[in-house]
Amino acid sequence: xxxxxxxxxxxxxxxxxxxxxxxxxxxxxxxxxxxxxxxxxxxxxxxxxxxxxxxxxxxxxxxxxxxxxxxxxxxxxxxxxxxxxxxxxxxxxxxxxxxxxxxxxxxxxxxxxxxxxxxxxxxxxxxxxxxxxxxxxxxxxxxxxxxxxxxxxxxxxxxxxxxxxxxxxxxxxxxxxxxxxxxxxxxxxxxxxxxxxxxxxxxxxxxxxxxxxxxxxxxxxxxxxxxxxxxxxxxxxxxxxxxxxxxxxxxxxxxxxxxxxxxxxxxxxxxxxxxxxxxxxxxxxxxxxxxxxxxx
Amino acid sequence: xxxxxxxxxxxxxxxxxxxxxxxxxxxxxxxxxxxxxxxxxxxxxxxxxxxxxxxxxxxxxxxxxxxxxxxxxxxxxxxxxxxxxxxxxxxxxxxxxxxxxxxxxxxxxxxxxxxxxxxxxxxxxxxxxxxxxxxxxxxxxxxxxxxxxxxxxxxxxxxxxxxxxxxxxxxxxxxxxxxxxxxxxxxxxxxxxxxxxxxxxxxxxxxxxxxxxxxxxxxxxxxxxxxxxxxxxxxxxxxxxxxxx
Numbered sequence: 024x025x026x027x028x029x030x031x032x033x034x035x036x037x038x039x040x041x042x043x044x045x046x047x048x049x050x051x052x053x054x055x056x057x058x059x060x061x062x063x064x065x066x067x068x069x070x071x072x073x074x075x076x077x078x079x080x081x082x083x084x085x086x087x088x089x090x091x092x093x094x095x096x097x098x099x100x101x102x103x104x105x106x107x108x109x110x111x112x113x114x115x116x117x118x119x120x121x122x123x124x125x126x127x128x129x130x131x132x133x134x135x136x137x138x139x140x141x142x143x144x145x146x147x148x149x150x151x152x153x154x155x156x157x158x159x160x161x162x163x164x165x166x167x168x169x170x171x172x173x174x175x176x177x178x179x180x181x182x183x184x185x186x187x188x189x190x191x192x193x194x195x196x197x198x199x200x201x202x203x204x205x206x207x208x209x210x211x212x213x214x215x216x217x218x219x220x221x222x223x224x225x226x227x228x229x230x231x232x233x234x235x236x237x238x239x240x241x242x243x244x245x246x247x248x249x250x251x252x253x254x255x256x257x258x259x260x261x262x263x264x265x266x267x268x269x270x271x272x273x274x275x276x277x278x279x280x281x282x283x284x285x286x287x288x289x290x291x292x293x294x295x296x297x298x299x300x301x302x303x304x305x306x307x308x309x310x311x312x313x314x315x316x317x318x319x
Numbered sequence: 320x321x322x323x324x325x326x327x328x329x330x331x332x333x334x335x336x337x338x339x340x341x342x343x344x345x346x347x348x349x350x351x352x353x354x355x356x357x358x359x360x361x362x363x364x365x366x367x368x369x370x371x372x373x374x375x376x377x378x379x380x381x382x383x384x385x386x387x388x389x390x391x392x393x394x395x396x397x398x399x400x401x402x403x404x405x406x407x408x409x410x411x412x413x414x415x416x417x418x419x420x421x422x423x424x425x426x427x428x429x430x431x432x433x434x435x436x437x438x439x440x441x442x443x444x445x446x447x448x449x450x451x452x453x454x455x456x457x458x459x460x461x462x463x464x465x466x467x468x469x470x471x472x473x474x475x476x477x478x479x480x481x482x483x484x485x486x487x488x489x490x491x492x493x494x495x496x497x498x499x500x501x502x503x504x505x506x507x508x509x510x511x512x513x514x515x516x517x518x519x520x521x522x523x524x525x526x527x528x529x530x531x532x533x534x535x536x537x538x539x540x541x542x543x544x545x546x547x548x549x550x551x552x553x554x555x556x557x558x559x560x561x562x563x564x
Contacts, residue, residue, distance in 0.1 A: 066364065067448050068400040078352055082447070084400030107409050110394050110443035111354065111370035114378060117394050117443065118410075162399040164445070166368065167351050318359040318368065319347050 027244045034245040038231035046235065046242070053286055055237045060178070060297060062186040063305070064317050069159075070187025073317070074179040077239060078169025080112075081176050083183040084162045089192070089204065092149065092156040100148020101158035102136055104129040106176070112168040121165070128163065128176055131224065131264060135177070135253030138261035140220045144184075147217065151194050151202055159187070170240040173251050177224035178294060184221065185298050188213035222253040222261045223290055225283045229271060234279050236286050247271075250279050254287025256295075325484040325496055333495055334363070341479075341491045341539060342452075344546045346459075348467045348554045356468025360460040363493060364450035369460035371468040373440035388432035390439045393422040395457060397446040403494075418454055421517060425458055425478075425507050428516040431471045440470060451494035452480040458507050458517070459543060466551055475547055476516060478507035479539030481532055483524060488535040502528075506536035510544035513537070 029037075037047060044051050056077035065071035068084035075081075092099060106129040108121025115121070148157040161183070163176050191212045196202040228238040228246035238246060247269030253262040260280065265271065271279075326332055336342070342363030351357040354370035361367075377384045384390065395418035396410040409415075426442060442464070444457040458478035465472060482492035483502040497503045502524040507517035524532070 065366075065398075065400060065448055067403060067450075071400070080351070082398075084398065086400050086405045088405070105399060107396075107399065109396060109409075109445050110441070111351065111357070111368060111445055113353075114372050114441050114443075117392075117441070160399070160405050162405075164398050164447075166445070167353055169353070318350055318366075319345055319361070 027240050029241060029244050033241070037242060037245050041230045041233040041235055041242075044233070048239070052233055052235045053282060055174075055286075055290070056239070058178070060182055060294075060301070061317070062182050062298070062301060068162075069189060070183045070185075072179045072182035072186055074175050074182065076169070076171060076175040076178075076237070078167055079171055079175045080165075080167035080169075081172070081179045082164045082166055083176070083179040084164070085183045085187045086160045086162070087157050087187070087189050088160065089150070089155055090158045092153060096145070097153040098149050099142065099145040100156040102133070102145070103158060103160050104132045104136075104163070104180075105160065106132075106163045106165065108165045108168075112165045116165075124172075125165075128173060131173060131251060131253075131262065132161075132163075132177060132180065134264075135222050135224060135262040138222070138253075140222065140255050140259065140261055143220060144217055148189075150192060150204065154201065155194070155204060157189060159184075168240075170243050171226055171237050173224045173226050174237060177222070177253070178290070181218055181221055181223055181294065182298060184216050185218045187216055189216070219295070220255055220257075222255045223287060223294070224251060224253050225287045225290065226251050227279045227283050227286075228267075229269065229275060229279065234275070234282065236282065250276065250283065252280065252283040252287070254283055254291075256288065256291035258284045258288050260284065325489070325501070326487055332489065334493065338487050338489045339535065339538070341542050342493070344543065346463055346547065346550045348463050348550065349558075354464075354468075356464045356466070356470070358460050358463030358467055360456055360463065362450075362452055362456045362459075362491065364448055365452055365456045365493075366446075366448040367453070367456040367460045368445045368447060369457065369464040370443045370445075371441065371461070371464040371470065372443075373468070374435040374438040374470065375440075377437065377439045384437045384439075387436050389430070389435035391423050391426055391430065391432070391442065392439055393419050393426070393442045393444070395419045395422055395444050395446075395454075397449060397453075401446050401449045418457070421454065421519065422457065422461065425476060425517045426461065426465070429462075429472050429474065429476045429509060430465065431473060434471060449494065451492050451497045452505075454478070454505055454519075455480045455491075455507070455543075459547060463547060463550065467554075474509035474511050475544055476507055477510050477540045477544040477547060478505065478517070479536055479543055480505045481536045481539060483528060483532055486528075488528075488531045490535055490539045502532070504532050504536055506533070506540060508537065508540045510541055
């Protein structure tokens with residue numbers, strides 16, 4: 024991450040503000056920064072989304088491929104996460120500099136998605152048990168680092184999965200060994216994924232005696248510890264991880280987890296609403312004048 | 320790719336262009352807040368982002384510092400979802416390392432390096448969608464990003480990739496036209512002085528056709544320069560709009 028230099032006075036200012044439920048930019052402790060979400064940004068991927076959360080900018084592309092299912096889960100498809108911290112985000116990420124952070128984020132997301140809640144979606148990716156299944160390569164590209172990468176990445180992944188269009192493939196069983204797969208002739212014939220039960224990550228940071236959601240870079244620099252949790256739309260937690268160097272009292276952890284649940288449920292509700300709205304817009308706008316989007 | 324028709328009988332290419340037409344070129348400067356300079360460019364379906372940091376102190380070992388000029392540090396990286404077939408690693412393979420080196424050589428010729436001795440300028444390029452002419456798009460994006468960062472240069476650097484298929488020179492090739500056995504030449508030049516800063520071709524071409532290809536490439540670079548120049552002027556007039564009261 025780009026180096027943040029904070030003086031002691033600034034740190035004290037932030038800590039005191041959090042105790043009074045007022046942050047430096049005027050938010051309350053459970054407010055997110057302004058989210059900007061856009062799907063279908065990359066046309067070479069099956070699904071894509073770009074999320075801008077304050078100064079954080081994350082681009083996710085999903086590509087689908089056919090492979091043999093893992094022997095442990097013969098009736099499920101697969102998800103492979105790959106995070107690339109590009110040097111655009113911070114000069115320290117040049118070459119292999121961003122690999123530690125990237126590995127962290129991808130393992131957290133993999134763990135969040137490994138719960139039983141996501142199994143329904145994974146089962147829908149299976150074509151023929153033990154023989155063929157879809158594997159989704161979810162590639163997360165960090166374009167700008169402005170604090171709170173985990174949340175932005177997970178929201179972008181959920182939006183990209185909502186946007187993913189998987190080609191319809193039918194299995195025609197030939198007499199004898201392996202059944203053959205036939206791709207439908209129509210390039211627009213595809214199916215979508217059910218993303219209602221997949222989790223979103225909510226990161227909560229302990230600053231002084233209070234805790235805040237969606238810490239900016241300055242707030243991250245003066246927090247004691249963070250809890251990275253994955254919350255589903257109905258308030259279940261699928262993964263919890265504590266990071267940063269401070270220690271947390273069990274009581275604080277319970278409080279923070281409760282806040283995470285409430286915030287997470289709200290995020291899911293708003294996200295699904297916005298995704299549906301955007302899709303309706305796109306369908307209505309087809310044929311009419313092309314509005315500049317993406318990075319333009 | 321046998322059997323794929325590059326130019327139809329009526330003289331149109333696969334995307335409906337004539338052989339001497341560029342793809343739709345759209346660009347935007349100042350895309351990122353944290354980088355000193357940034358730009359985004361679209362050549363048809365090829366989309367490239369560039370961020371420039373600098374000039375700043377040398378990062379890493381001080382021994383790399385040059386006593387009389389600035390050190391230009393580049394990185395060429397492709398997103399894993401940028402190509403049709405998913406790429407396993409975004410950078411570090413031979414092609415990316417070669418492109419990185421080319422980028423550095425191109426901009427060492429264009430930036431006024433004497434102005435910042437013992438300092439470093441970082442140019443990071445990220446290809447979001449690769450549909451042919453990737454390196455040319457990177458050079459154009461880097462030019463805009465350097466202008467956005469306010470780094471003094473001798474001239475714009477505009478680049479274009481031209482192909483040669485069925486005895487015709489094709490300007491600004493797409494991935495389909497570039498692959499296969501067709502020749503593709505990438506040219507980067509300083510448009511006002513008409514100096515060539517990078518010339519690269521790694522395919523087989525009869526010497527008789529070289530002049531046609533070069534002329535087409537030079538015309539392509541000049542056309543690209545006109546678009547880039549207009550984009551810079553628009554960006555500056557937009558930015559200063561609110562300053563004149």
